[in-house]
Amino acid sequence: MHSLLAVVVSYGGSPHLNGLLSALAGMAGCQVALVENKLGGQHGTVPDGVRVYAEHGNIGYGAAVNLAVKRALAAPPPGDGSSGGIPDWLLVVNSDVTIPPDTQEMLPKLLAQAPADVDVLGFAIRTDDGGPGRSTAVLPTIGTSAFTALRGEAAAVVRWPALRYPVGAFFAIRGSAFLRIGGFDPSFWLYYEETDLFARLLATGGRIDWCGDAWPVLHTGGGTAGRDAELQRELGRAAVAYALRHRETIGRGWLPVHAAQLALLTGRKAVLGRWPDARRSAWILAGLLQAATLPGREPAARSRWHAVPTRTRIALAGLDDIPPRPAGFGGPRRE
Numbered sequence: 001m002h003s004l005l006a007v008v009v010s011y012g013g014s015p016h017l018n019g020l021l022s023a024l025a026g027m028a029g030c031q032v033a034l035v036e037n038k039l040g041g042q043h044g045t046v047p048d049g050v051r052v053y054a055e056h057g058n059i060g061y062g063a064a065v066n067l068a069v070k071r072a073l074a075a076p077p078p079g080d081g082s083s084g085g086i087p088d089w090l091l092v093v094n095s096d097v098t099i100p101p102d103t104q105e106m107l108p109k110l111l112a113q114a115p116a117d118v119d120v121l122g123f124a125i126r127t128d129d130g131g132p133g134r135s136t137a138v139l140p141t142i143g144t145s146a147f148t149a150l151r152g153e154a155a156a157v158v159r160w161p162a163l164r165y166p167v168g169a170f171f172a173i174r175g176s177a178f179l180r181i182g183g184f185d186p187s188f189w190l191y192y193e194e195t196d197l198f199a200r201l202l203a204t205g206g207r208i209d210w211c212g213d214a215w216p217v218l219h220t221g222g223g224t225a226g227r228d229a230e231l232q233r234e235l236g237r238a239a240v241a242y243a244l245r246h247r248e249t250i251g252r253g254w255l256p257v258h259a260a261q262l263a264l265l266t267g268r269k270a271v272l273g274r275w276p277d278a279r280r281s282a283w284i285l286a287g288l289l290q291a292a293t294l295p296g297r298e299p300a301a302r303s304r305w306h307a308v309p310t311r312t313r314i315a316l317a318g319l320d321d322i323p324p325r326p327a328g329f330g331g332p333r334r335e
Contacts, residue, residue, distance in 0.1 A: 005089070006093055140239075140250055191234060
């Protein structure tokens with residue numbers, strides 16, 4: 001049986017959290033880490049064996065996963081006969097995910113049966129009522145973004161299967177592959193962190209495979225983020241960071257295309273009278289323009305979300321092999 005470290009990232013918990021931790025702790029060979037990004041966040045009693053990391057502040061999603069991996073690497077063997085250190089597989093889990101019993105039972109078997117050349121397993125995601133959820137996306141390029149603006153994301157996934165990757169709410173990655181590419185880049189606070197991770201994985205020849213629809217997880221996220229202007233502007237700012245980092249592969253023209261995509265989306269939603277959606281895309285566009293003109297600012301660090309500044313995130317949760325990021329965006333260049 002392959003060993004598994006499940007990292008659950010939380011910001012103040014969710015109604016699903018205790019059930020999620022119990023489901024993960026009940027899996028064969030699974031160690032569970034809960035990373036709480038909200039200062040003062042309390043979860044009461046957690047299942048036996050769950051390690052809780054807290055009081056480090058709001059370091060973001062990817063950095064929280066890195067932190068748990070670093071602690072696992074530094075921890076002594078657990079005393080159950082396993083070797084400790086980084087397990088064979090790392091399961092990245094949002095705190096508002098629910099794992100159905102059938103998926104809970106099959107997940108360790110699916111990981112054990114994965115071909116040796118598969119680095120990542122993606123899972124079908126459904127909403128809490130069983131409807132189709134957002135499971136996958138395509139890596140940003142000029143072509144994929146322009147196509148998505150006209151035809152939608154689902155059509156882009158079909159058109160570019162080689163650029164398909166799992167959304168960050170739930171996926172499994174081999175521990176060796178995660179360390180080989182340096183884990184998540186903690187300079188991404190809340191968005192584009194998994195996009196950056198999978199872009200680097202695919203650039204090094206990594207392979208992503210998918211479990212069948214028979215083994216889904218449930219996730220209906222984004223309720224708070226979708227209504228919060230600051231978080232939506234952060235999504236636009238993260239797009240600029242991604243464009244700077246990956247400009248050699250996506251080209252310098254991607255950012256203007258993405259800005260046009262957002263402007264088109266804003267106008268389209270406004271014409272249809274879908275004002276919440278129009279405001280959301282307008283907020284994202286505003287964040288993009290702000291980051292493009294004032295690249296050194298980190299407004300989220302001074303917002304009610306109290307984001308930990310980039311320099312501190314890198315020191316706390318950086319892994320050794322993350323490539324240098326472009327200078328002049330939201331903190332120091334990694335040397």
